[in-house]
Amino acid sequence: MVVTIDGPAGAGKSTVARELARRLGYRYLDTGAMYRAVAWRALREGVDLRDGEALAKLAERLSMTVEPDPDAPGLRVDGEDPGEALRGPEVADAASAVATVSGVRRVLVARQRALGDGGRLVAEGRDVGTVVFPESPAKFFLTAEPGVRAARRIREGKLRAETTRAMAARDRRDERRSDSPLKPAPDALVVDTSRMKPGEVVDLLASRVRERGGGGGA
Numbered sequence: 001m002v003v004t005i006d007g008p009a010g011a012g013k014s015t016v017a018r019e020l021a022r023r024l025g026y027r028y029l030d031t032g033a034m035y036r037a038v039a040w041r042a043l044r045e046g047v048d049l050r051d052g053e054a055l056a057k058l059a060e061r062l063s064m065t066v067e068p069d070p071d072a073p074g075l076r077v078d079g080e081d082p083g084e085a086l087r088g089p090e091v092a093d094a095a096s097a098v099a100t101v102s103g104v105r106r107v108l109v110a111r112q113r114a115l116g117d118g119g120r121l122v123a124e125g126r127d128v129g130t131v132v133f134p135e136s137p138a139k140f141f142l143t144a145e146p147g148v149r150a151a152r153r154i155r156e157g158k159l160r161a162e163t164t165r166a167m168a169a170r171d172r173r174d175e176r177r178s179d180s181p182l183k184p185a186p187d188a189l190v191v192d193t194s195r196m197k198p199g200e201v202v203d204l205l206a207s208r209v210r211e212r213g214g215g216g217g218a
């Protein structure tokens with residue numbers, strides 16, 4: 001099966017998704033990294049972030065190789081490892097603009113679905129439960145209070161320059177875009193992680209996945 005985890009920045013998706021994949025012996029897919037990769041190359045090549053057609057063409061042209069190991073996840077773009085460059089605030093902001101373009105989403109969603117073939121995958125993002133893998137029997141939506149989310153990003157070093165205000169603006173853009181806005185799937189379990197330890201969240205999700213028949217050979 002494919003397990004889906006959606007939610008805003010700082011809700012704990014990455015930590016929880018990777019640990020859950022480890023526990024279940026599943027692969028791990030960070031779909032946000034694919035949007036960041038398109039944004040990173042758009043910035044480098046000087047592609048206008050308001051030019052949806054050019055961005056969709058760029059997404060189509062880029063080859064992406066995903067390393068789905070939850071212990072060492074990675075993404076190569078045209079054979080190149082962007083490393084920490086994907087994590088900067090400029091790329092984060094550009095990614096949220098790129099993610100509003102339907103032509104980009106179409107290309108990336110098709111690649112994400114191909115990676116889901118064969119199952120045994122934990123996928124995290126903003127629309128993996130609603131759009132990419134709507135058939136998933138185990139969908140989760142992680143949330144946390146804005147103050148808690150900002151504090152986590154700071155601790156992880158991700159909010160070095162991305163201010164709380166920039167993070168809130170990005171979330172708003174993700175929630176309000178017309179194509180695949182951030183929202184829980186109707187059948188997702190919504191978990192507020194504000195006062196939970198990552199291990200507790202993973203326990204909860206893992207037990208739900210096992211209830212749904214995952215974890216063994218699924």
Ligand code: DC
Pocket residue numbers: 009031032033035036092095096097099124125126127128170174
């Ligand atoms: O999860 P992240 O911060 O790496 O995501 C970067 C941007 O990509 C974020 O603004 C939302 C967007 N995104 C998306 O629209 N759909 C996804 N499945 C994953 C990320």
